[in-house]
Amino acid sequence: MCIIKVCNVTYSYDGTRTVLRNISAEFEAGNMYAILGPSGCGKTTLLSLLGGLDSPTQGQVIFQGEDIMKQGLAYHRKRHVSFIFQSYNLIDYMTPAENVALTSSLPPLPVLESLGLTKEEAKRNVKKLSGGQQQRVAIARSLACDAKVILADEPTGNLDEDTASSIITILKSCAHEKKKCVIVVTHSNDLAKQADVILRLKKGELKPI
Amino acid sequence: MSFLKRAVLYCFRQRLKTAILFLVLTLIAAFLLTSLAIRDGVRKSTAQVQTAIGGKIELNLDTEGHMGGGEQNQWGTAYYYTGDLITQDIVDAIKKVDGVVDYNSEGTGSYYGAGVDFKYLPAAFDLSYTPYGESSSYTATLSSEKCAHFQRGEYKLVDGRHIQPEDSHTCLISKELADYNHLSVGDQIQMYSLDAEDITSFEIVGIFDGTKGTEGNALTVDEIPANCGYIDYATLFELFQDKIDGYDQLTIFVEDPVNIQNVYDRIAALPELKDKTLKLDINTETYDVVSSPLESLEKLIHTTILFISLVGVAVLTLLLTIWIRGRKREIGILLSIGKNKANILFQIFTETLAVTILSFTSSIPLSYLTAEKAGTFFLSKAAAANAGFHVEVQASYLAPFYLIGILLIAISVLASSWTVVCQKPNDILMKMD
Structure with missing residues (x-):
């Protein structure tokens, strides 16, 4: 069942440089999607539009049958989607537990522990954690808010192979076990192979592989 | 969170x-x-400062065009003021004006007296026009405390009291003059006035300091500040009752210098001042300083x-x-x-x-x-x-x-x-x- 879709979306920077051209795509809950494409082809822009970080020049982003502009982008970001960034984007003066608590009023420890962080690590400053641990905190923050769509931008880009593999496993389980729609933008063919659906973005057009 | x-x-x-x-x-x-x-x-x-000093309004004679045609005497041509004087009626009306807290008249050189039973500090020349030697000048005042020298703090009363409006035959002399003649508060002195051709007795009610000695190149005794004193107006009027019918200057004290203009306007509107050859001016000099x-x-x-x-x-x-x-x-x-x-x-x-x-x-x-x-x-x-x-x-x-x-x-x-x-x-x- 389609949970989020883009309809005839066009996006251009400053009204001149068009990176997405009349794109339409549907994304379902319980699936992990991988969007592949060369640098600068608009993968991250598409993710931003899906997540309400920006609005399309033309076209619509529809979440559960409703244009996300209707209730506002901030509302969409708060209720419907969560982000995982390549550079983790954690607030550096907070602990992992506090970072997770930013998006949820539920106790953060069970989520962090389920992703392999210890109680002690959950109370450390995030700057004292390894890259893999920081990315797990970012995933925990995504999961804690109970958003139905997880948008991940190069989530393994800064991680070693083993850690990247464990992160992919977590994202897959988010899609399959927690029935979330996970959309991952990546350069990595290994990560893309783990996805249920692979889409390629080239010359402003999105095509399934 | x-x-x-x-x-x-x-x-x-x-x-x-x-x-x-x-x-x-x-x-x-x-x-x-x-x-x-x-x-x-x-x-x-x-x-x-506003409360302590207050503001001042000066009422003066408007001498312009009111000095007569001149009279010849032994010294040359003398001009006498022919306009209006500041009468007691005017003073009484002014003191009732809202905002006026006090008044004073200070007639500098209103009286010249030669010492009958005392001597002045000597000057370079002894110009004795009277049988009792040289005359020095006195300022006639209603209240010596409100005279300019005392207001500015140049003179300070060191003994006795100030001259007050109800005083008669009283004077204030300098400490130097008092010391020179071994005079003190309560003593009587006699002065001869050439103009009045009369000897008058004065009681020394106060002694002041601040005349800064007798140094300088004074030619006549009245050029030495220590020889110049203060007398009350009542004695002046008594001596010259046929010649003087009022004050030639009046200083009006106002409670608040900030609102001095309002008081000025009220005084200027008094019927007693209408068509009189008198000048009314605001003086905030002391307050400003x-x-x-x-x-x-x-x-x-x-x-x-x-x-x-x-x-x-x-x-x-x-x-x-x-x-x-x-x-x-x-x-x-x-x-x-x-x-x-x-x-x-x-x-x-x-x-x-x-x-x-x-x-x-x-x-x-x-x-x-x-x-x-x-x-x-x-x-x-x-x-x-x-x-x-x-x-x-x-x-x-x-x-x-x-x-x-x-x-x-x-x-x-x-x-x-x-x-x-x-x-x-x-x-x-x-x-x-």
């Missing part, structure tokens, strides 16, 4: 920034409070307060701008998880507000100390101007101080954060990656 909790976490975790902000705000607040205390001290002193340094100080303090406020807002805005630029990623993260602009601005405002309240509170005891020091400093400066000076941090201006301070902080937070918060989260986050 609420913005309040985030703000508390930020203040505690970013201790260095919090401490810098605390110090900057405490210093600005202490400077401002001290300046406000000095300003209030200056205002109080000005008010004290004393109060102008205080007014200059108040202006300086006002400029300082404005300067500190502007510099404070500028420094705070600059500091917050630099720090908020460093918090762009945090703002981007908060926007990406759905926090709205207001929520983020409230967090930054709460952080600054918490430090501000602590700083302002800490600045109160600090400003008490600095205000005390400032008070001592200005007291030493103001002593010469005969003005009391007390600097104190008033509890009454703490509430507006907090309110205005918080308003300025809000403006600083808004000015420094607005450009970052208004960016699209995508622009913030993607540029970082």
Whole structure:
């Protein structure tokens, strides 16, 4: 069942440089999607539009049958989607537990522990954690808010192979076990192979592989 | 997590920034409070000076065109004033005017007397026109205390009392003249007036100092200030009753120099003064001399307060701008998880507000100390101007101080954060990656 879709979306920077051209795509809950494409082809822009970080020049982003502009982008970001960034984007003066608590009023420890962080690590400053641990905190923050769509931008880009593999496993389980729609933008063919659906973005057009 | 909790976490975790902000705000607040205390001290002193000195209105004879055609006598041509004099009726009407607190007439050189039973301090020439030697000049007055020399503080009464309006046959002489003739308060002296051709007795009611010795190149005795004294007007009128029918000058004292114009207008409108050849002028000379340094100080303090406020807002805005630029990623993260602009601005405002309240509170005891020091400093400066000076941090201006301070902080937070918060989260986050 389609949970989020883009309809005839066009996006251009400053009204001149068009990176997405009349794109339409549907994304379902319980699936992990991988969007592949060369640098600068608009993968991250598409993710931003899906997540309400920006609005399309033309076209619509529809979440559960409703244009996300209707209730506002901030509302969409708060209720419907969560982000995982390549550079983790954690607030550096907070602990992992506090970072997770930013998006949820539920106790953060069970989520962090389920992703392999210890109680002690959950109370450390995030700057004292390894890259893999920081990315797990970012995933925990995504999961804690109970958003139905997880948008991940190069989530393994800064991680070693083993850690990247464990992160992919977590994202897959988010899609399959927690029935979330996970959309991952990546350069990595290994990560893309783990996805249920692979889409390629080239010359402003999105095509399934 | 609420913005309040985030703000508390930020203040505690970013201790260095919090401490810098605390110090900057405490210093600005202490400077401002001290300046406000000095300003209030200056205002109080000005008010004290206003009450102590008051304002003056001068009523004089309008001699222009009223000096007659001239009369020939043994000395040449003498001109006599032919216009109106300041009669007792006019004086009585003026003293009833609202705002008038006192009056005095000071007729310098109204009486020339030669010492019958005493001698003047000698001058270069002995020009004895009378059988009793040279004459010196006396100022006829209703109240010697209000005469210009005493008002300006040049002369000081060292013994006895001043001449008062109800006195008759009284005089005030200088300490030097008294010492020269071994005279003291209560003694009777006799003077011969060439104009009145009569010897008159005067009781010395007071002795004053400040005539600064007998040095100089005085040619005649009346050029030596120590030889010149004061007599009461009643004796003058008694001696010259056929020639003098009023005062030739009247100084009217007004309670509040600030409202002197209103009193002037009321006096000018008196029917007793209508069509009279008299001139009415406002004289704030004494008040201006004393109060102008205080007014200059108040202006300086006002400029300082404005300067500190502007510099404070500028420094705070600059500091917050630099720090908020460093918090762009945090703002981007908060926007990406759905926090709205207001929520983020409230967090930054709460952080600054918490430090501000602590700083302002800490600045109160600090400003008490600095205000005390400032008070001592200005007291030493103001002593010469005969003005009391007390600097104190008033509890009454703490509430507006907090309110205005918080308003300025809000403006600083808004000015420094607005450009970052208004960016699209995508622009913030993607540029970082």
